[in-house]
Amino acid sequence: MSGDITTSRDADQTRQNILEVALKEFSEYGLAGARVDRIAKGTRTTKGMIYYHFGDKDGLYKAVLEEIYPKLRNSEEKLDKSNLNPIEELEKIIDFTFDYHKNNENFVRMVMIENINNGKTLRNTDIDTVLSQNILMELNSILKRGQDLGVFKRSITPIDLHLLYTSFCFYRVSNHHTVSTVLGMNMLSSSNSTRHKNLVKNMIITYLSSPEQ
Amino acid sequence: MSGDITTSRDADQTRQNILEVALKEFSEYGLAGARVDRIAKGTRTTKGMIYYHFGDKDGLYKAVLEEIYPKLRNSEEKLDKSNLNPIEELEKIIDFTFDYHKNNENFVRMVMIENINNGKTLRNTDIDTVLSQNILMELNSILKRGQDLGVFKRSITPIDLHLLYTSFCFYRVSNHHTVSTVLGMNMLSSSNSTRHKNLVKNMIITYLSSPEQ
DNA sequence: TTTCATACTAACCAGGTAGTCAGTTAAGTT
DNA sequence: AACTTAACTGACTACCTGGTTAGTATGAAA
Numbered sequence: 001m002s003g004d005i006t007t008s009r010d011a012d013q014t015r016q017n018i019l020e021v022a023l024k025e026f027s028e029y030g031l032a033g034a035r036v037d038r039i040a041k042g043t044r045t046t047k048g049m050i051y052y053h054f055g056d057k058d059g060l061y062k063a064v065l066e067e068i069y070p071k072l073r074n075s076e077e078k079l080d081k082s083n084l085n086p087i088e089e090l091e092k093i094i095d096f097t098f099d100y101h102k103n104n105e106n107f108v109r110m111v112m113i114e115n116i117n118n119g120k121t122l123r124n125t126d127i128d129t130v131l132s133q134n135i136l137m138e139l140n141s142i143l144k145r146g147q148d149l150g151v152f153k154r155s156i157t158p159i160d161l162h163l164l165y166t167s168f169c170f171y172r173v174s175n176h177h178t179v180s181t182v183l184g185m186n187m188l189s190s191s192n193s194t195r196h197k198n199l200v201k202n203m204i205i206t207y208l209s210s211p212e213q
Numbered sequence: 214m215s216g217d218i219t220t221s222r223d224a225d226q227t228r229q230n231i232l233e234v235a236l237k238e239f240s241e242y243g244l245a246g247a248r249v250d251r252i253a254k255g256t257r258t259t260k261g262m263i264y265y266h267f268g269d270k271d272g273l274y275k276a277v278l279e280e281i282y283p284k285l286r287n288s289e290e291k292l293d294k295s296n297l298n299p300i301e302e303l304e305k306i307i308d309f310t311f312d313y314h315k316n317n318e319n320f321v322r323m324v325m326i327e328n329i330n331n332g333k334t335l336r337n338t339d340i341d342t343v344l345s346q347n348i349l350m351e352l353n354s355i356l357k358r359g360q361d362l363g364v365f366k367r368s369i370t371p372i373d374l375h376l377l378y379t380s381f382c383f384y385r386v387s388n389h390h391t392v393s394t395v396l397g398m399n400m401l402s403s404s405n406s407t408r409h410k411n412l413v414k415n416m417i418i419t420y421l422s423s424p425e426q
Numbered sequence: 427t428t429t430c431a432t433a434c435t436a437a438c439c440a441g442g443t444a445g446t447c448a449g450t451t452a453a454g455t456t
Numbered sequence: 457a458a459c460t461t462a463a464c465t466g467a468c469t470a471c472c473t474g475g476t477t478a479g480t481a482t483g484a485a486a
Contacts, residue, residue, distance in 0.1 A: 032246030119390025167384035177332025
């Protein structure tokens with residue numbers, strides 16, 4: 001029976017099962033709105049196991065939160081950027097960021113929720129599981145190469161560049177409910193998505209390529 | 214006694230007092246995390262009055278939410294834009310939006326919370342108290358004048374333009390906790406604020422001014 | 427096959443939380 | 457001054473919710 005997909009007595013599988021259900025619950029209802037009983041009901045195991053494996057509700061929340069950043073970074077690093085010039089590489093990164101936010105509303109919502117929580121949990125997390133060093137180094141290399149080639153004429157920090165495109169990719173997902181109501185549109189319609197994706201890329205590349213002042 | 218600032222038996226004053234305290238509570242803890250008892254304690258009145266005036270917790274939340282958009286729109290409309298060319302006028306609007314978000318974290322958090330709530334409450338609100346018609350019409354006029362003068366070379370909808378600058382202004386406040394941790398910086402430091410404000414304006418104006426394709 | 431730690435269950439509990447309600451007070455109205 | 461109604465109070469309650477615990481099953485080691 002040990003090859004069974006729902007083997008009992010497999011702590012890792014149990015933990016993983018709980019984490020999956022908890023991600024859905026937390027991202028749907030927030031930290032305060034999430035219900036441990038509802039999570040327990042959604043799993044193959046019982047409430048006691050949540051407390052056995054994760055200590056308390058906050059511990060479970062922390063475990064869920066700590067999973068989402070490495071997941072993003074792993075996908076990010078899978079991108080193949082060989083033989084690309086700086087503009088193409090930057091476009092590829094923005095494309096990826098745009099799609100990742102669009103396709104992972106759970107991620108976006110968890111980040112929102114953690115900010116409502118004043119970032120308390122993330123601040124108490126091991127810095128390495130969270131810091132975005134790789135992407136910043138890559139942006140730095142892109143900017144440097146672009147400047148050396150003369151195609152980028154602006155001086156900007158990798159962090160600011162990161163903020164410029166991420167803010168748009170994040171906002172259109174995080175705020176799609178209120179924005180769709182307030183501006184009278186459907187933010188996430190496929191036509192809007194297509195146009196928006198081109199718009200950010202275009203705006204950023206145009207900005208970087210245009211002469212200072 | 215009727216001129217007294219804390220006159221008892223003034224329903225409007227009581228409602229206002231409750232709303233002020235509730236805004237703080239909801240924006241700090243979210244809808245699910247807010248506590249009616251804690252709100253009641255913070256007011257000059259009692260919990261019964263909250264239910265008397267607002268029906269239930271959701272009714273109070275709705276009343277708080279319905280106040281924040283008109284407040285924003287009122288400030289927006291106070292801007293003096295006489296004798297400005299399209300670029301100056303757009304810069305003034307972006308400046309205002311940037312500052313409003315920076316100075317009203319409560320507003321930003323309420324919008325986040327309502328999105329975590331899937332926009333349910335806002336959707337059931339009278340459309341006129343929420344729709345941003347004026348600002349869109351103004352952006353439309355700016356774009357048209359800019360194109361007629363030949364200083365704006367891009368064709369873009371007012372809504373997309375609005376999204377481009379608002380997303381950045383919103384995100385740097387809404388996500389400052391996690392971003393500061395993940396990127397290892399202090400997002401809201403005054404030096405970052407100054408630079409960011411110039412950055413959005415610059416990027417948007419550069420984009421609009423540069424030739425299509 | 428006995429031992430033992432880990433994994434697990436189901437019933438339980440204390441405190442918290444939204445919401446209620448019977449009764450009181452203040453401010454007009456006639 | 458009696459009457460009426462809106463504004464208000466404080467004590468109460470039913471239920472929800474996070475967390476506990478006593479006890480059980482499993483599988484690997486010896």
